[in-house]
Each structure stands twice: as C-alpha cells, then as structure tokens.
Amino acid sequence: MNRLYNKKFIDKSITFLMIIFLYVIITLFDKNVSSLLRGLLVQFCVYSIMAVSLNLVVGISGELSLGHVGFMCIGAFVSAGFTTYMRSVLNVESIFIFIISIFLGAFVTAVFGFIVGIPVLRLKGDYLAIVTLAFGEIIKNILNAIYLGFDSKGVHVSLKNELQLGLESDGYTLIKGPLGITSIPHYSNFLIGVILLLIVIFIIYNIIDQRTGRAIMALRDNRIAGESIGLNVTKYKLIAFTISSAFAGVAGVLYAHNYNNLAATGAKFGYNMSIMVLVFVVLGGMGNIRGSIISAVILTLLPEALRSLQDYRMLMYAVVLIAVMIFTNAPAAINFRKNLKFGKGKLKDER
Amino acid sequence: MKDNKKVVLNVESLSISFGGLKAVSDFDIKIYKNEVYGLIGPNGAGKTTIFNLLTGVYRPDSGEILLDGENIVGKDCVQINKIGIARTFQNIRLFGKLSVLDNVKVAMHESYKYNILEGIFRLPNYYKKEKDMDEEAIKLLKVFGIDDLADVISTNLPYGKQRKLEIARALATKPKLLLLDEPAAGMNENETKELMNTILKVRDEFDMTILLIEHDMKLIKGICERITVLNFGSVLASGNLDDVLNNEEVIKAYLGA
Amino acid sequence: MKYIIYLVNGISLGSVYAIIALGYTMVYGIAKMLNFAHGDVIMIGGYICFLFMSKLSFNPYISVLIAAIGCMIVGVLIERIAYKPLRGANSLAVLITAIGVSYFLQNMALLIFGPNDKIFTSVIPNYPLNLFDGQLKISLESIVTIIVGIIVMILLTLFINKTKIGVAMLAVSEDKGASTLMGINVNKTIALTFAIGSFLAGIAGVLLCSAYPRLTFTTGAMPGIKAFVAAVIGGIGSIPGAFIGGILLGVLEIVSKAYMSAQLADSIVFSTLIIMLLVKPQGLLGKLNREKV
Numbered sequence: 075m076n077r078l079y080n081k082k083f084i085d086k087s088i089t090f091l092m093i094i095f096l097y098v099i100i101t102l103f104d105k106n107v108s109s110l111l112r113g114l115l116v117q118f119c120v121y122s123i124m125a126v127s128l129n130l131v132v133g134i135s136g137e138l139s140l141g142h143v144g145f146m147c148i149g150a151f152v153s154a155g156f157t158t159y160m161r162s163v164l165n166v167e168s169i170f171i172f173i174i175s176i177f178l179g180a181f182v183t184a185v186f187g188f189i190v191g192i193p194v195l196r197l198k199g200d201y202l203a204i205v206t207l208a209f210g211e212i213i214k215n216i217l218n219a220i221y222l223g224f225d226s227k228g229v230h231v232s233l234k235n236e237l238q239l240g241l242e243s244d245g246y247t248l249i250k251g252p253l254g255i256t257s258i259p260h261y262s263n264f265l266i267g268v269i270l271l272l273i274v275i276f277i278i279y280n281i282i283d284q285r286t287g288r289a290i291m292a293l294r295d296n297r298i299a300g301e302s303i304g305l306n307v308t309k310y311k312l313i314a315f316t317i318s319s320a321f322a323g324v325a326g327v328l329y330a331h332n333y334n335n336l337a338a339t340g341a342k343f344g345y346n347m348s349i350m351v352l353v354f355v356v357l358g359g360m361g362n363i364r365g366s367i368i369s370a371v372i373l374t375l376l377p378e379a380l381r382s383l384q385d386y387r388m389l390m391y392a393v394v395l396i397a398v399m400i401f402t403n404a405p406a407a408i409n410f411r412k413n414l415k416f417g418k419g420k421l422k423d424e425r
Numbered sequence: 426m427k428d429n430k431k432v433v434l435n436v437e438s439l440s441i442s443f444g445g446l447k448a449v450s451d452f453d454i455k456i457y458k459n460e461v462y463g464l465i466g467p468n469g470a471g472k473t474t475i476f477n478l479l480t481g482v483y484r485p486d487s488g489e490i491l492l493d494g495e496n497i498v499g500k501d502c503v504q505i506n507k508i509g510i511a512r513t514f515q516n517i518r519l520f521g522k523l524s525v526l527d528n529v530k531v532a533m534h535e536s537y538k539y540n541i542l543e544g545i546f547r548l549p550n551y552y553k554k555e556k557d558m559d560e561e562a563i564k565l566l567k568v569f570g571i572d573d574l575a576d577v578i579s580t581n582l583p584y585g586k587q588r589k590l591e592i593a594r595a596l597a598t599k600p601k602l603l604l605l606d607e608p609a610a611g612m613n614e615n616e617t618k619e620l621m622n623t624i625l626k627v628r629d630e631f632d633m634t635i636l637l638i639e640h641d642m643k644l645i646k647g648i649c650e651r652i653t654v655l656n657f658g659s660v661l662a663s664g665n666l667d668d669v670l671n672n673e674e675v676i677k678a679y680l681g682a
Numbered sequence: 683m684k685y686i687i688y689l690v691n692g693i694s695l696g697s698v699y700a701i702i703a704l705g706y707t708m709v710y711g712i713a714k715m716l717n718f719a720h721g722d723v724i725m726i727g728g729y730i731c732f733l734f735m736s737k738l739s740f741n742p743y744i745s746v747l748i749a750a751i752g753c754m755i756v757g758v759l760i761e762r763i764a765y766k767p768l769r770g771a772n773s774l775a776v777l778i779t780a781i782g783v784s785y786f787l788q789n790m791a792l793l794i795f796g797p798n799d800k801i802f803t804s805v806i807p808n809y810p811l812n813l814f815d816g817q818l819k820i821s822l823e824s825i826v827t828i829i830v831g832i833i834v835m836i837l838l839t840l841f842i843n844k845t846k847i848g849v850a851m852l853a854v855s856e857d858k859g860a861s862t863l864m865g866i867n868v869n870k871t872i873a874l875t876f877a878i879g880s881f882l883a884g885i886a887g888v889l890l891c892s893a894y895p896r897l898t899f900t901t902g903a904m905p906g907i908k909a910f911v912a913a914v915i916g917g918i919g920s921i922p923g924a925f926i927g928g929i930l931l932g933v934l935e936i937v938s939k940a941y942m943s944a945q946l947a948d949s950i951v952f953s954t955l956i957i958m959l960l961v962k963p964q965g966l967l968g969k970l971n972r973e974k975v
Contacts, residue, residue: 081576132774136772136774137774138774138777138778140781190956193956193959193960194956194959196963197959197963200715200716200773200777201914201959201963203716203777204716204907204910204911204914204955205955205956205959207907208907208911208952208955208956209952209956211948211949211952212948212949212952212953215945215946215948215949216946216949218945219943219945219946233943233945233946277545280544280545280546280547281541281544281545284539284541284544284545284551284555285534285537285538285539285541285544285554286541286544287544288523288527288530288531288534289531289534291520291522291523291527292520292523292527292528292531294522295519295520295521295522295523296518296519296520296521298482298514298518299514299518299519299520299594300520300531301501301502301503301506302480302502302506302511302512302514302518302595303506303511303531303532303534303594303595303597303598304502304503304506304507304532304534304535304598305503305531305534306503313541345903349781349785352778352781356778361522385793386793388785388788388789388792389785389786389789389790389793391782391785392782392783392784392785392786392788392789393782393786394782395778395779395781395782395785396764396779396782396783396786399768399775399776399778399779399782400764400767400768400779402775403768403771403772403775404767404768404771405768405769405770405771406767407767
C-alpha cells in the first residue's frame with residue numbers, strides 16, 4: 075500500500091519538476107531563445123491548462139466536451155473586459171487587478187459550466203458532446219454580435235452596432251462586435267503562465283487523488299455499479315465539468331492578456347480549436363495529466379517550427395485521433411495486448 | 426421458529442411488467458436477520474429483475490418493499506444504498522481502472538467524509554480520514570484474502586478474485602442486506618467451496634443478512650437455510666430448504682427437468 | 683406574402699436537414715453511435731457532383747447519381763475501417779473516432795480541392811414560379827427539394843417496414859444479440875445502414891449546394907450538426923421524428939434569420955436543442971432506452 079502512495083507521489087513530482095525544469099532552462103538561456111519560441115511561451119501554458127482541464131472531463135470523468143474553447147472564450151472576455159475597463163476608464167493598472175480578473179474569469183466560467191452541465195449531465199449518452207459543441211458556437215456567435223459600452227448613465231448593450239448603444243460623450247465602448255475588445259493591458263508572461271499551470275495541475279492532481287476524484291473515476295468506469303454503492307452520478311459529473319470549465323476560463327484569462335486585442339473569431343475560438351485540445355488529451359493519454367502537457371507543448375511547437383507541415387497538420391491530427399482510439403479501445407487490440415502480457419507471464423489467471 | 430428474530434426485508438405482492446409482459450407478479454419474501462436466503466429458478470424466471478426492483482433500478486408497478494420496516498418503493502439506487510441494500514452483479518461490474526484498494530475505498534464515501542477543499546489543500550482531516558479508510562479497507566480485503574493485491578488495478582485480477590472484490594466493495598457501504606447475484610458463476614468446484622466459506626464468514630463477522638441468486642445447487646444446499654423458487658415471475662414454493670426441494674411441483678417444474 | 687416565401691424556403695431547407703437527419707438517426711438506432719462524420723459525407727457528395735458536372739461536363743442528373751453512389755462507398759469504407767474495429771468498445775472512444783473521421787474527410791478535401799470556395803452550379807434549372815401576379819416568387823429549387831424530401835421519406839418508410847432487409851434493420855436496432863441468434867448478419871445490416879444513410883447524404887449534399895452554392899471543405903459541418911440537432915429534437919432513432927425535426931429546424935432557422943438576426947440564427951437553433959433536452963430529452967417521437975443491468 076505504501077508502495078502505491080510512493081508511486082503516486084513520485085508521479086506527481088515528476089510533472090512539477092518537469093515544468094519547473096523547462097521554465098528554468100528557457101529563462102536561463104533567454105538570450106539564445108529564438109523569437110519564434112519566445113512568442114509561443116505563453117501559448118504553451120494556455121494550451122497546457124486547456125488540455126489538463128479538458129482531461130478532467132474526458133479522461134477522468136469519461137464525458138466528451140466539444141465546447142471547451144467556448145469556456146476559454148468566456149474567461150477571456152470577462153477578464154479582459156474587467157482589466158480593460160479598469161485601465162481605460164478608471165486608470166488603474168496593477169498586477170492585483172490581473173489577479174482579481176483571474177478569479178473573476180474562473181468564477182464566471184464555472185457558473186456557465188454549471189448551468190450548461192445541469193440539464194445535460196442528467197442525460198446519458200452522447201448528448202454532452204453535442205450540447206457543448208452547440209454552446210461553444212452560441213458563445214462565439216453572441217460575442218461576435220454584441221456591443222457593450224459604458225457611460226455616466228450605466229451599461230449599454232446592443233446586438234446591432236456601436237451607434238445603437240447611444241452612449242453619452244463621456245462613454246466608452248468596451249466590446250465592439252466582431253472587433254471584440256481592443257487595447258487590453260498586457261499582463262501575461264511566461265512566469266505567470268507557468269505559475270498558473272502549476273496551480274491548476276496541483277488542484278487537479280489533488281482532486282483526482284481524494285474522495286471526490288475516486289467517485290468521479292468510479293462512475294466513469296461503471297456508472298451502474300457506482301450508483302449501486304450510492305454515488306450520485308449527476309453530482310460528481312457536474313463537479314468535474316464545472317471545475318474543468320473554470321480552468322478553461324483561467325486559460326482564457328492568460329490568453330486574453332497576452333495580446334492587445336481579443337475577438338471571438340472562428341480560428342481562435344471555433345470548434346476546430348476544441349478538437350485540437352481534444353487531440354492533446356487523446357495523444358497524451360486519457361487521464362494522464364503529464365501526457366496532456368507534453369502533447370500540448372509539442373503539438374503547439376511542431377507546426378510552428380516546421381511550417382511545411384502546416385498543410386498536413388489537421389490531417390495528422392485526424393489520423394492520430396482515429397489510430398489512438400482504435401489501438402487503445404478496439405476489443406481486438408485490447409485482447410492482443412492482454413495476450414502479449416500473459417505471454418510474458420506478468421499476470422497469472424488462476425482459472 | 427424465527428418469531429423471535431428481527432425481520433430485515435419484507436416484500437409483499439411485488440409486481441412489474443415490461444410492455445404488457447409480467448416479469449414479476451405477486452412476489453413475497455420475508456428475510457430475517459443473519460439469514461442466508463437463496464433465490465433460485467430457471468433462466469428468465471425474474472430473479473435478477475427482483476434484485477433490480479429491490480435496489481431501485483426498476484420501480485415496481487405495485488407492491489411493498491420494507492427494509493427494517495422502512496418502505497423503500499419509489500426511491501432510487503443511490504438512496505436505497507444509503508438506507509442499507511448493497512449488491513453484486515451477475516456480470517461483474519468493478520471500477521476497472523481503479524486499484525483494488527480504491528474500489529473498496531470509493532464505497533466508503535458515506536462513512537468517511539471530508540470536503541473537496543480539505544482534499545485539495547491536504548488539510549489534517551484529509552489525512553486522518555484517508556488513513557482510517559485505508560485501515561478499514563485493508564481489514565475488509567483481508568477477510569477475502571486479497572489484501573496483498575491492494576494496489577493491483579482491479580481489471581487485472583483473476584476472475585474469482587474479481588467476484589470477491591465485488592462482494593467486499595458492497596460490504597464497504599455498510600449495508601443491512603447484501604444481495605449476491607450468482608456469486609459462483611464461472612467458478613470451479615474448489616473456488617465455489619471457498620466462496621461458500623467466505624459467505625458464511627461474511628455473515629458471521631459482519632452480522633450480515635444475505636439474499637443470493639444461484640444456479641449451483643451445491644452452494645444453495647451448503648449455506649442456505651431457506652429458499653424461494655421462482656418460475657415465470659411468480660413464487661413456485663418457498664420455505665425451509667429441504668421442504669422446498671422435496672416439493673413435488675418444484676421437482677416437476679424445475680429440478681426434475 | 684413574405685411569410686409564405688419564408689415558410690417555403692424554411693420547409694425546403696428543412697427537407698435537406700431531414701434527409702441528412704435520416705442518416706444520423708438510422709445509424710444511431712442501429713449501431714448506437716453518433717456518426718460525427720455524416721455531415722462531411724454531404725460535403726463529399728457536393729464535391730463529387732461538382733467535379734462531374736462542372737469539370738467533366740456530365741449530365742447533371744447522372745452527376746447526382748454518381749455523387750450519391752460515391753458517398754455510399756465512402757460511408758461504407760468509413761464504417762469498415764474506423765468504426766467496425768471499435769464495435770463493443772466504450773462510446774466515448776467511438777465518438778472520438780467519429781470526430782477524427784470527420785476531421786479526416788474535411789482535411790482530405792482541403793488538400794485535394796484547395797482552400798478556395800467552389801461555385802456550385804445548381805442541378806435544378808433556375809426557374810422561379812410567379813404566383814399571385816408576381817407577388818409570390820418561389821424558386822423551382824425549393825419545390826424540387828421539398829418533393830425529393832417527401833419521396834425519400836416515403837421510400838425509406840416502405841423499405842424499412844415492407845422489405846426483409848428493412849425488418850432485419852429494425853430487429854438489429856432492438857436487440858443485436860437476439861438478432862444474431864435469429865440468423866441476421868448484424869455486421870452486414872450495419873454496413874447497409876451506413877450505405878443507405880450515406881447515399882441519402884450524397885443527395886442532400888447536392889440539394890444543399892444547389893441552394894447555397896459556395897462549396898468548401900467545411901460545407902457539411904454546420905448542416906451536419908444542425909441535422910443532428912433535428913434528429914435529437916425529433917427523437918433519435920425515429921425516422922418520422924427525423925423528418926419532423928428537420929422541417930421544424932429549417933423553418934425555425936429561416937424565420938429567425940428573417941425576423942430576428944442573421945448572426946444569431948444558429949444560436950437560436952442550438953438554444954432550441956438545449957431547451958428540448960431540458961423539457962423532453964427523448965425528443966418528440968423518441969423513446970427512452972433503459973440500460974440492461
């Protein structure tokens with residue numbers, strides 16, 4: 075039993091050390107790091123957080139969410155809206171504002187996750203996938219259509235255009251429809267990204283390895299048996315989904331404050347990006363936190379480093395998804411691997 | 426004979442039909458504390474359906490199920506488990522990717538509570554409860570002789586041990602009544618004998634009341650005091666083992682065939 | 683008069699959704715899986731028809747037939763290569779594979795045909811019908827699409843209920859194990875379901891591109907998802923449900939585009955799905971399945 079605990083502890087430690095090691099190396103050799111890589115550093119953290127948090131739903135809870143980027147989008151807009159408002163209207167710019175915006179982004183996204191999750195997680199089957207996909211598209215569409223501004227009279231919202239807001243002369247338009255939010259303060263950097271990633275991983279590891287996480291994984295492995303020992307399916311699936319959404323929100327906060335402008339374009343917040351994050355999770359191994367990070371970093375770096383691969387990138391993702399799924403899940407493949415193990419005498423069936 | 430003993434389960438005129446077909450009709454059973462009670466009958470007689478009715482997977486069309494005097498009809502699986510019925514499944518349903526130890530620990534989630542934040546930040550309560558849970562789980566696994574396999578992933582266990590683990594997991598929820606659905610299915614003679622001892626040990630050590638479905642008559646004859654024979658969804662005979670097995674109708678309809 | 687035009691256009695678009703939804707619902711009913719790639723088979727149908735009609739100057743109707751048969755082959759190949767090995771695996775793995783297939787088809791099309799839109803020439807002559815002294819203009823395309831939708835629906839219902847193969851399909855959707863015992867070849871039946879569904883997707887692809895002539899590698903994605911929404915609203919697994927759901931969704935989309943916001947029309951469609959799942963999760967004509975314990 076102690077062996078089991080040691081194994082878990084070592085496993086977690088490797089992940090933390092790996093990230094810290096990478097951070098130290100990159101910071102030490104800062105002068106030699108190419109500008110290409112430097113531009114990607116925050117993105118590594120963003121997509122690692124995305125992959126790790128999606129893994130909580132897909133790998134740990136066994137449900138499929140195809141709107142993960144939609145939650146990231148909410149976190150990005152809420153936090154960037156807040157920090158931009160603070161700077162442009164109230165002239166406050168400080169790291170504390172950014173920290174508040176992280177909590178704000180995480181909280182609002184969690185609320186959305188909770189609201190979307192309640193009706194869907196009560197149902198069995200593939201509904202979560204299709205509803206989260208729909209939700210992601212709704213969020214993207216609404217954020218592309220919305221205009222939001224402030225003036226002395228309060229908040230104005232329009233779905234038509236900026237003029238319709240009818241702002242006073244002292245007014246300020248925060249969200250400009252398809253243009254989104256502009257002149258966002260640049261708070262994100264590699265250090266903050268790494269710290270956030272470490273915090274997220276810490277929390278997720280400690281959720282998995284406790285009462286709640288065990289229940290979530292038990293329901294993934296066998297829902298009926300889980301109910302028979304008194305586990306409430308909706309409750310535990312909802313916990314996993316809400317926490318995962320909150321972390322997608324955190325990734326959104328980090329993402330938004332890495333650029334000057336934020337728009338809900340299809341290229342950045344579309345369904346394709348949700349699939350990309352899913353590929354990170356599947357390739358890294360479902361339920362494997364470290365694997366998610368490694369595959370997120372490599373798959374973010376690879377197409378940038380090898381531009382010639384760009385055209386084939388999506389095709390490769392598709393093949394990876396199919397091949398990994400068939401290899402790890404096809405009954406024939408599972409039997410094949412089991413026989414291989416039995417052959418080596420690793421396991422003895424006493425029957 | 427049993428008048429002085431406490432009734433744990435009392436089921437009266439339980440019925441359910443699926444699409445017009447009566448799967449179970451007017452089923453009665455009364456099980457006393459510390460009994461090992463057998464439910465037998467040919468395939469398709471409705472035995473597993475009765476387990477599903479007792480555990481809240483299906484809701485009966487009519488009838489009463491009293492557990493320790495409390496009516497549990499209309500409650501769902503989760504509530505019924507909390508009130509005190511735990512079960513195993515005909516086709517084993519373990520949490521395949523969890524370790525043997527975790528399979529048992531997850532079933533103790535009601536008895537050892539700490540909240541999610543205490544778990545995330547590893548507060549003292551987390552360590553205390555986890556330690557207590559580990560100790561109790563190992564104790565439980567010892568009863569079944571699988572404590573040395575605690576950190577094996579449960580899907581890698583040999584078949585017979587998977588069955589044992591499933592019983593251990595059910596016991597970990599601290600039920601008043603334990604339902605075993607064909608516990609000896611797929612076991613050889615030695616394994617069945619061992620299982621019989623285990624079941625009796627469980628009854629004595631945990632002060633348990635057990636209702637089991639089984640086809641293996643050796644097991645039934647070996648450990649059950651009273652049995653009920655089910656045929657086409659209704660009770661053909663019930664009572665003391667010997668009386669029932671000598672019942673002419675039973676011999677004609679089921680055993681004599 | 684305007685609202686009649688919207689209604690006709692809505693029913694016409696809805697007929698396309700309905701034909702696509704039939705493919706989803708049949709596959710879901712029989713193979714118990716959500717074939718995410720179904721929408722992209724539509725796109726393949728569009729490209730095949732475009733290739734034969736515009737590039738190789740085939741007769742439009744022959745091109746449609748080639749497109750439908752081409753889709754049928756693609757559908758069967760997908761089932762054989764990607765889904766069949768996973769029969770009996772958990773549904774999450776199957777779903778992720780289906781997404782992979784969807785992605786694969788899109789990106790193959792991107793590599794072969796390039797990122798630029800192709801302008802699809804309608805297979806139906808542009809011949810608007812003028813009613814009420816020209817107050818009401820209805821395109822022939824809309825009428826033809828609706829008629830095709832009705833014909834498909836009738837033929838499919840007859841096929842399922844009156845032919846031996848159709849009854850076998852019903853049996854497999856009820857109980858795979860028992861069907862095998864009754865001597866039904868489950869693998870063949872599932873393959874046949876994919877063949878029929880994909881054949882219909884080919885026809886739907888041509889009709890869709892005739893109405894919305896911009897053909898690109900993602901052409902099938904959104905209509906595919908909406909058709910799935912239609913299948914869920916109608917009750918997944920139910921053939922008349924898919925048809926009703928499709929029509930409802932088409933009308934809803936056109937009406938919200940016309941009266942509310944073109945940008946938010948999709949959001950309205952998707953919100954309907956979420957509301958539907960809240961109120962009646964089994965859909966209009968579907969039934970709730972109980973898992974065997």
